[in-house]
Amino acid sequence: MIRMFHVYKNYPNKIQALRDINIHIKKGEFVFLVGPTGAGKTTFLKLIYRGIVPTKGQVIVDGINIARLKPGYIPYLRRNIGIVFQDFKLLYDRTVYENISFGLKAIGATNFEIRQQVKKVLNLVGLEHKKKIKPHLLSGGEQQKLCIARAIANEPLILLTDEPTGNLDPYTSWEIMKLLFHINIRGTTIIMASHDKLMIDKAKKRVVRVERGRVIEDTQRGTY
Amino acid sequence: MIFENMRFYFREALLSFRRSALMSMATILSITTILLIVGIFILISVNLNLFLENLESQLEIIVYLEENISTTELNTLTENFNSINGIKEVNFVSKEEAYQRLSKDLGEQKDILSAIEKNPLPASFEIRIKEPKMIEQIANQITKFIKVEEVEYGQETAEKLLNFTYIFRRAGMLVLVLLVFASILIISNIIKITVYARRNEIEIMSLVGATSWFVKWPFIIEGFLQGFISSVLSTIILYNFYFFAINIVHQAIPFLPLVVDSVDLLPIGLAIVLLGSLVGILGSMFSVGKYLNV
Numbered sequence: 001m002i003r004m005f006h007v008y009k010n011y012p013n014k015i016q017a018l019r020d021i022n023i024h025i026k027k028g029e030f031v032f033l034v035g036p037t038g039a040g041k042t043t044f045l046k047l048i049y050r051g052i053v054p055t056k057g058q059v060i061v062d063g064i065n066i067a068r069l070k071p072g073y074i075p076y077l078r079r080n081i082g083i084v085f086q087d088f089k090l091l092y093d094r095t096v097y098e099n100i101s102f103g104l105k106a107i108g109a110t111n112f113e114i115r116q117q118v119k120k121v122l123n124l125v126g127l128e129h130k131k132k133i134k135p136h137l138l139s140g141g142e143q144q145k146l147c148i149a150r151a152i153a154n155e156p157l158i159l160l161t162d163e164p165t166g167n168l169d170p171y172t173s174w175e176i177m178k179l180l181f182h183i184n185i186r187g188t189t190i191i192m193a194s195h196d197k198l199m200i201d202k203a204k205k206r207v208v209r210v211e212r213g214r215v216i217e218d219t220q221r222g223t224y
Numbered sequence: 225m226i227f228e229n230m231r232f233y234f235r236e237a238l239l240s241f242r243r244s245a246l247m248s249m250a251t252i253l254s255i256t257t258i259l260l261i262v263g264i265f266i267l268i269s270v271n272l273n274l275f276l277e278n279l280e281s282q283l284e285i286i287v288y289l290e291e292n293i294s295t296t297e298l299n300t301l302t303e304n305f306n307s308i309n310g311i312k313e314v315n316f317v318s319k320e321e322a323y324q325r326l327s328k329d330l331g332e333q334k335d336i337l338s339a340i341e342k343n344p345l346p347a348s349f350e351i352r353i354k355e356p357k358m359i360e361q362i363a364n365q366i367t368k369f370i371k372v373e374e375v376e377y378g379q380e381t382a383e384k385l386l387n388f389t390y391i392f393r394r395a396g397m398l399v400l401v402l403l404v405f406a407s408i409l410i411i412s413n414i415i416k417i418t419v420y421a422r423r424n425e426i427e428i429m430s431l432v433g434a435t436s437w438f439v440k441w442p443f444i445i446e447g448f449l450q451g452f453i454s455s456v457l458s459t460i461i462l463y464n465f466y467f468f469a470i471n472i473v474h475q476a477i478p479f480l481p482l483v484v485d486s487v488d489l490l491p492i493g494l495a496i497v498l499l500g501s502l503v504g505i506l507g508s509m510f511s512v513g514k515y516l517n518v
Contacts, residue, residue: 049431072435072436075430075433075434075435075436076433077433078430078431078432078433079432079433081433083431089424089427089428089431091424091425091428093243093244102428102429103428103429103432103433103434105232106429106432106433106434106438106439107432107433107434150432154432154433
């Protein structure tokens, strides 16, 4: 599903964010991306959704070389990738329902499809009864669930999550994790950047450790 | 599909108008103010131009004729004048008429004329021209005609006047261009701020896989509406203010030539509406583009 060959990423201020990354993530895998702040985790995720292009090397996502992708095709790549951010990135002037329907409308879904899909994902994350309220009235955990619902609404092949449990209490974090496992079981490849030792140790999934821009450890059923 | 999308874009634009009503109002008021300033300047320069034209139209060529001119020669000369391009009006002043005018001009001192036995004044033609710039060329042409004694057009005064109007017009044009340019910059910056306030929305849309045009359309429509409403508003204020102002000016200086026909002002209104709408559209289009590259 995702392959990286000798990938380097330098930022304009000469910071080497990633150095010689080689990785293969198969379809349906659940991968934790761990490492200290500034290790290059977010850069790694950005390369996958083509938020940036590599300075050197190849990134192949679902058979597409993202460095060679013309700007006009980026939206179509992103329709196969759901993204969940630590800071939620929700639209606070719209309802829970509109936050999801807005993304679906953006990719050309019909009104009927939108109604069906929004209902389905809200049921999945347990927010169906709150669809008419605005996100600022939701708790942190609920807002994160809404983010996940928005990210999976168009049934993407890949779900990227950047520290989704970063601001949540352990109980809510585990709820989010269970939700992500559930989505993973249904076939979505998930890459989750995280610092959450407790969750990672409990999950027993593949752990890729990044430090100073390099992959220094890649273990199946790893720990933090 | 396209129709359905357009409906969505319009709904989104109107919704965003409603969601940020205060911001939209502030934007419209700011753009209206700027367009008002541009409009006031245009109105002033249009009237100034009319005044200059009026001044230029006072320029005339006086052709003094020789004493012994016959009626046939006079007719030939009139025909010759008519064959010259650029002449607006030809007025013949006979010897007698010239004498009467002089005596009228002298008023109480007209008795001086009784000292003169014979009317010394020559017959003449007063010629008004269409294009003031051509005055010298036409005057030179007339000098060559038969039975023309002298051609006078106040060469120095005419040159000074034409130089003055030329500089005035050019300066006015320059200020207008600068003002329009500044207003374009200010309006597009105001719009940039409204787009900046919604950069999150643009980023999210781009991340969920919306095409750039899908993201841009509601903003373009909103930018157009902001520009259009502001420009219509400023045009209405401008027209009312203008007719109120010229009434006052007319009372103070009755002979001052002013543009009073509202049909003549229509192109100015249209230009302002076009300027506002276009800057609204382009400003939002470019501003959104800046936040799309995530």
